[in-house]
Amino acid sequence: MSETTPAPDTRAPAGSEAPTPRKRVNRREQILRTAADVFAAQGFNNTSLADIAAMLGITPAGVLHHFGSKTDLLTAVLELRDDTDPAPEGSRMLDHLVTTAERNATRPGTTQLYAVLSAESATDQHPAQEWFRDRYTVLRREIGDAVLDRLAPEHRAAASTPGPDGHTPAGAAAAAVIAVMDGLQVQWLLDPDAVDMASVTGLVIDALVARLSQEG
Amino acid sequence: MSETTPAPDTRAPAGSEAPTPRKRVNRREQILRTAADVFAAQGFNNTSLADIAAMLGITPAGVLHHFGSKTDLLTAVLELRDDTDPAPEGSRMLDHLVTTAERNATRPGTTQLYAVLSAESATDQHPAQEWFRDRYTVLRREIGDAVLDRLAPEHRAAASTPGPDGHTPAGAAAAAVIAVMDGLQVQWLLDPDAVDMASVTGLVIDALVARLSQEG
DNA sequence: TTACTTACTTAATGTTTATTAAGCAAGGGG
DNA sequence: CCCCTTGCTTAATAAACATTAAGTAAGTAA
Numbered sequence: 001m002s003e004t005t006p007a008p009d010t011r012a013p014a015g016s017e018a019p020t021p022r023k024r025v026n027r028r029e030q031i032l033r034t035a036a037d038v039f040a041a042q043g044f045n046n047t048s049l050a051d052i053a054a055m056l057g058i059t060p061a062g063v064l065h066h067f068g069s070k071t072d073l074l075t076a077v078l079e080l081r082d083d084t085d086p087a088p089e090g091s092r093m094l095d096h097l098v099t100t101a102e103r104n105a106t107r108p109g110t111t112q113l114y115a116v117l118s119a120e121s122a123t124d125q126h127p128a129q130e131w132f133r134d135r136y137t138v139l140r141r142e143i144g145d146a147v148l149d150r151l152a153p154e155h156r157a158a159a160s161t162p163g164p165d166g167h168t169p170a171g172a173a174a175a176a177v178i179a180v181m182d183g184l185q186v187q188w189l190l191d192p193d194a195v196d197m198a199s200v201t202g203l204v205i206d207a208l209v210a211r212l213s214q215e216g
Numbered sequence: 217m218s219e220t221t222p223a224p225d226t227r228a229p230a231g232s233e234a235p236t237p238r239k240r241v242n243r244r245e246q247i248l249r250t251a252a253d254v255f256a257a258q259g260f261n262n263t264s265l266a267d268i269a270a271m272l273g274i275t276p277a278g279v280l281h282h283f284g285s286k287t288d289l290l291t292a293v294l295e296l297r298d299d300t301d302p303a304p305e306g307s308r309m310l311d312h313l314v315t316t317a318e319r320n321a322t323r324p325g326t327t328q329l330y331a332v333l334s335a336e337s338a339t340d341q342h343p344a345q346e347w348f349r350d351r352y353t354v355l356r357r358e359i360g361d362a363v364l365d366r367l368a369p370e371h372r373a374a375a376s377t378p379g380p381d382g383h384t385p386a387g388a389a390a391a392a393v394i395a396v397m398d399g400l401q402v403q404w405l406l407d408p409d410a411v412d413m414a415s416v417t418g419l420v421i422d423a424l425v426a427r428l429s430q431e432g
Numbered sequence: 433t434t435a436c437t438t439a440c441t442t443a444a445t446g447t448t449t450a451t452t453a454a455g456c457a458a459g460g461g462g
Numbered sequence: 463c464c465c466c467t468t469g470c471t472t473a474a475t476a477a478a479c480a481t482t483a484a485g486t487a488a489g490t491a492a
Contacts, residue, residue: 045261133406184391200388200392
């Protein structure tokens, strides 16, 4: 018995690091944040419940007590809003994106989670496909609006007019901005010194805005 | 003896679909291309040897007979050059990238494989990390050169001068172009009607080239 | 005290998985 | 006819995994 149960009630020392139980916050949320970290670092398929449980100092079944299944846990993680940065509306959103990229280079967090999981979700049978499809749809609209907001008024009509492919220039620019942020994150994760996420993001935004301010 | 061998020589009907054995090409290459397709569709972690074997109408051990391990198979897949499109040098490479994006929207292939696997490789412990790190390093240099080639001669000096972050504008643009292609692929896989990969790629390239043709 | 809730644990189950070992079959060359 | 290579097979193994069931322990409320 003693060999399998090293510490019957102490909540900390089982795994390698437990994020300070403090005042008993919602245990659920604690697990959620830990799971988010692990999913961000390892992806969904490559993460086992045992991995997450180990970081919390509990067993896999302990995790499933709070969330019925691994998929449910993923869903809850995606639903978890990171309230530390409320996305602003209008043209300031574009600056917010650069700031986000900046912050992410020092403290990888939510965006890394999304970059890793969104690419993974593009594969067959992934449980987060619909979630990411919807997310991108919303983001493209919001960022598209933000791009329009930054254009001089006389250029907005052209940027809102669908081209031969059925998409507006503003929408295309929005897709590009999102894509560049996701793609940069991958390059940065593989080689942090090789790219400066914030400056490249800013460059692309500026270049696109300038481009939409001309006749095509 | 006859009880152990249900079908002594027929090679086809075991799985659900075998891609026409034809004239016996290198079996190795046949397996390689099948594996590439499955990896592109499902990712590496989410693909089992049984998946690949089933598409070939053989057993998992049959696959491992040609490649010692699943990781070796992945390595071989990445090393496999798709000779159908030789990447041109110089400024024409940028047009080539748009063409590639165009072709990929109709027949997902190599690029999808790379988009899916590169994001996956950014997670911990992935066997393809070094491969993708090197690939991105080479690509950034090549595309950076191509960007310079397209600039008017009087702008090349500025675009080759490192900024405060230690990277050249041309290098930043190259990272952006790669990132946008990878990121767009993900959006497109999730929602093919929502983005036009080729036109957005072209838009970003044009916008970046125009931007580097100004004083910053 | 009783009862209920929260937060787990142990144990078991059944599946999936990569990998190894050994053998079989066919075809070609000698 | 024998041998070697190519291309598999069956069988076995050992591990990892998600999930379920049932039980335990502590705290809280009545």
